[in-house]
Amino acid sequence: MSTNDDDLQPILNNIKIGDTVSVVLNNNSIISGRYMPRYESSERDHMVIKLPNGYNVGIILKKIKSIKVSSFTIETEKLSKNTLYNSSSLLSQDENDNDLSQISDLPKIVIISTGGTIASKIDYRTGGVTSVLSAKDLYTSIPELSLYASIDTEILFNEFSENIGPMQWHLIANKIIEKVNSGNYDGIIISHGTDTMSYTAAALSFALQDLPIPVIMVGAQRSSDRPSSDASSNLIASVIFATQLDYSGVFVAMHGSISDEEIYCHIGTRIRKNHTSKRDAFKSIDISPIAVVQDDRIEIKKIPSNIILHKTKNSNKINKEFNIISKTKFDDRVFLLKYYPGLDPILIENVQKLGYKVIIIEGTGLGHINRNCFSYLKEAIASGMLVFMTSQCIWGRTNLNVYDTGRDLQKIGVISLSNMLSETAMVKAMWLLANYNDLDYIRNKMQENISNEITFITPIVE
């Protein structure tokens, strides 16, 4: 007996998301697994089942002979490790649904969602993505979280991070200030798409220099309904960092290896997404991560002398009232120029004419570019622009004293930024430009270590 869509819809309406079902197909083969939510806007001619091996399959309703809803038997532990959204609450959460802070003596944190893969779910037919994050989702799908903290959540906005820029950095920073000053939280988690998470982490590091508590950014390289997802393990670790790290500041919690074993805590200004898809894509550059979560236990590393961290100010959990005042604006008149052979230096003139105030050059090696750019840079600097040099090598520091090219660049007025990442330098310049008027001050501040963006503090003998 073959069914049609209309026959099945009443049945589907009676199955709860998360129920274990056995689906008999027209060819009499049977598929068993957990009933998964379907992307709301997708067509209604299929259902999605999570198999015991963790993979999801979409089944066209037309091919289904019958559906049996059985008791809850499949390996819940395994699934909960791999998905945030196996609860029935997936499609209809709102941010008021965050009254699950049952255990009052636990540290209290807030998770602020901004979108991205960690808060998304693939629809296997359309490829479309939805993004919802609420306390109920978290508690239902990752019961371990309640061991570590009492958690509030808030959806600030819902953007894939390629669409996040200076305006959103401003919003996130202000939201963090609001949460910090409420005095309610021991730590704050920002869930964020991974594409530009390092840029946002740098932005928050400069905007929020007087944080009394840790702000942990967290993302996922694989969406939460994929068996290889890192969403759940990264989030658990971020909660541990937010509640047990005794340093304040802005950090990034992401997988440290291709296994599920280790989640690293990186300093916000020294992090880079170095792989398009691997779970351990994020790397601390020129330094090591400051802490690691392994088997749900935190290990805080010895902090080397060239890293400056401040202890949290929340040891007395009662009466902690903060009034941090931060500069959260960003000015986008900063151009990040990656040098490459054959670059027409007329572009520098163009950037100048477009009204940019700062150029961050990503030079070659120790900080070099073709000498045919020199006269254009000289002109740009004479017109009042600031020009800084970083390296496209990523690791290591610029040094304009070694070769003639570097010395000539210095004579022109180009300023070396040591081992500041080009991306971090760009963000720092945007922040300084928005919050200070004096170009001399900005020039000096760019060269000064504010938030561990320069870790070669003293000259290195090589």
Added chain:
Amino acid sequence: MSTNDDDLQPILNNIKIGDTVSVVLNNNSIISGRYMPRYESSERDHMVIKLPNGYNVGIILKKIKSIKVSSFTIETEKLSKNTLYNSSSLLSQDENDNDLSQISDLPKIVIISTGGTIASKIDYRTGGVTSVLSAKDLYTSIPELSLYASIDTEILFNEFSENIGPMQWHLIANKIIEKVNSGNYDGIIISHGTDTMSYTAAALSFALQDLPIPVIMVGAQRSSDRPSSDASSNLIASVIFATQLDYSGVFVAMHGSISDEEIYCHIGTRIRKNHTSKRDAFKSIDISPIAVVQDDRIEIKKIPSNIILHKTKNSNKINKEFNIISKTKFDDRVFLLKYYPGLDPILIENVQKLGYKVIIIEGTGLGHINRNCFSYLKEAIASGMLVFMTSQCIWGRTNLNVYDTGRDLQKIGVISLSNMLSETAMVKAMWLLANYNDLDYIRNKMQENISNEITFITPIVE
């Protein structure tokens, strides 16, 4: 008794570069070491001595009481490992001085010098750099070379590699063709500054697709008169690769680890300088090096199936006459745009107006940029430009099928380049643009693997 400069000059004129000297200072302390050349244009008020520990010191002549020239006793082996230029020939070589091919049954190679650190020497007072490379220098300072090959040398030009671009790629490619077609050589070595060596390696990989012999690019991260120099060991390895690698094509020979132990042979299109100063700065991206020299012995690795290499055609060393015909032009109307949050998309319009034909975007993650760029890209593509997507993650491949952003970019006409490095993509576009007129052909060729620039040949299930 104190001397003055004029007293010492006659003595200095009689000391040969490389002689061991004991210098008695006015304070009666004694400095012994090997007499080193002084940079020709520098002031003549000092002398340079290489100490037994490998370091060079400059001594002001005014501080010298006497100089004793002793017999040649310091550890020559150690020094020869660390410097190319301990011979008396440093300052007056010319390229005709290459008649040292004593042993006729050895493979024959030519080393073509283009400048850079490997061919340079620091003057410890001025910081100025000179660059000379001749057969006599090599044989005198690295006697091991004569074990592996009979070597000719030629100085093509003398540039630090930040000044090398499309015009120089053309010159180098044509010189290689001349040398290959002479039939005289089993391998060719190009010594080159490290800053843009990967760009040049990619350029030669596209320009010289029908090479019958290996072309090995080699450089040094530390100049040859520094104790930590990698010049000598890299050059020895490059000679071994040039004579014993049984694959033709363009490769890069550089340190593989911070020790002197291993020199790697990298594929020319998949290499990146990933540290500003370390000796093991160069990394093969998404693949492993194809061969390694350790203790002067070559080990050729198993070549994975996604790498395509051709065997050399020089097994019969007599009567090998080649007539390779290659396309060696490059057109610089290619813009490499590193995306960053806050980028004003008006820049895309500007690049279009400046007459560029191709934009290579270095997007975030799997190949994304802010949606505020979309209309500008659409306009650029409608005007006849080609727009390609790579990733600033460096490792991994772009994939415009996973997220909405990617699918939208594809609809606009942006083309994903898989795991082609952005720098390699830029060079490839410059090469295609100069040698082919048909934009459709160029668009297709960009997506086709020509010289191992794309190694994710088949779709990967992640």
